[in-house]
Amino acid sequence: MTETAAPSATSSPEDISRHYGTGGALDKTGFAWAVFEWARNPYYILIVIYIFAPYFARDVIGADILASGELDGMDPETARRTANAGGQAAIASVTKWAGLVGAFTAPFLGAALDRGGRRKPILAIFLGTIALMSWLLWYAIPGESGFSTGTVMTFMVIAYVCYTYSEVTHNSMLAVAGAPQSLPMISGLGLGLGNLAATLLFIALVGLFALPGIIGWPFAAPQFGISLEAFEHQRLAGPLCAAWLALFSIPFFLYAEDGGTKGASWPKAFKDGANAVFTTVKEAARYLQMMKFLIARMLYADAMAALLALGAVYVALFLEWGFLEMTAYAIFGSIWAFGGGILGGWMDTRFGPKNSLIISIVGMVATLAFQLSITQDSLLFGLVQNFQVWDGLIFQTLSDLVYLGSISVVAVTATASISSSRSMLVHLAPPGRSGEFFGLYAIAGTVTVWAGPLLVEIFTSAFNSQRIGMASISILFLMGLAVLFTVKMNEDT
Secondary structure (H helix, E strand, O other), X not given: OOOEOOOOOOOOHHHOOOOOOOOOOOOHHHHHHHHHHHHHHHHHHHHHHHOHHHHHHHHHHHHHHHHOOOOOOOOHHHHHHHHHHHHHHHHHHHHHHHHHHHHHHHHHHHHHHHHOOOOHHHHHHHHHHHHHHHHHHHHOOOOOOOOOHHHHHHHHHHHHHHHHHHHHHHHHOOOOOOOHHHHHHXXXXXXXXXXXXXXXXXXXXXXXXXHHHHHOOOOOOOHHHOOOOOOHHHHOHHHHHHHHHHHHOHHHHHHOXXXXXXXXXXXXXXXXXXXXXXXXXXXXXXXXXXXXXXHHHHHHHHHHHHHHHHHHHHXXXXXXXXXXXXXHHHHHHHHHHHHHHHHHHHHHHHHOHHHHHHHHHHHXXXXXXXXXXXXXXXXXXXXXXXXXXXXOOOXXXXXXXXXXXXXXXXXXXXXXXXXXXXXXXXXXXXXXXXXXXXXXXXXXXXXXXXHHHHHHHHHHHHHOOHHHHHHOHHHHHHHHHHHHOOOOOOOOO
């Protein structure tokens, strides 16, 4: 394993040279870096977005609110909407607290990574914590037989924070994963593999449990004694992601380049790194283009996080999709997201990371507007009436099918934007300080992570409309796009 020489504590940023690896996306070190996301990303996709979060919001928190009797004076429809709102608020609270913790700590971790020792042992701690918290989600049972709501939310916050830390650490190793011209493809391949892995897990949940329990196919009953009535097929996502993470992170630890600094002291690295972060913030004007990019990233990443996390809850409630529809929706989206990771790497190479990022954001905004034109009664804001297309098990109406189709654009553009964002940061970061700036990059994605859910809450309440609430996300997208246009890639950063 190749390791870099330790920079001295007195070295200026200009004195610290950037070290790249060699090879491409399919070479041993590049592919090992990408495989990490095959192992880790299913946690975010299954737990935070599609499976566990909607279940926890509706069938645990929402059900508990209804069972408490506090809504007994309301009509059933109003009570259901109120309970669902309570569940959605709880999920938003998890994201908010995780974002706040990450915002105040991730940049210091990133700066220490630039100066510290081997990174893989620290990364192993983060991944082990994610796996443990994920496993414990099996005990998020409605009623009083499992962990309390507050305990489960604590598990989710801890896992989310460690997910952020693991992202900063893994991203700081990108530069040594391959040759400079190969980094966009390596980054895109990782995102693609992460979504492909999630697709396989979704298929397993449906084929082994959901379909046997609903129609008795391809098995007469759910396998391994899993009970749909006890929501075990949804709770199982936690242990499943934990086992997947533990197993498939092994190739990464065996073959990926560490990129750490031989002989460096971690306590000293954190001390020097903290000083460097404060200096960087004070000297923001010196890195004007980088800072503008990070501001843009803060805005559009908040919007994208809200679109992905709340979008799944929105469609489950607004179009009344159940577990089978949501899982099929997730599988379809993950397949397209795999292509988005590859496309993002290609677009970075063809158009440059900035132009690729602009294309992706515009695509997400346009698709969001189109999705919000769809209801259970009509499409295109009433221009086309909804009707039943077939009498199959799921997605029977035109609205269902068109909305399902639209997720392909969101999946491709969202994944491509992540790949382009990472590539853009590598291009803009000062030599030898990619870890520190990936820490600030993590801040840009978490420090105002509450902004998207807050906008949705405010606009939904003010206009009493779920669609207007979701439409407010576009404000953050457009603000981020406006700042991004001002970033100059060909000047001193």
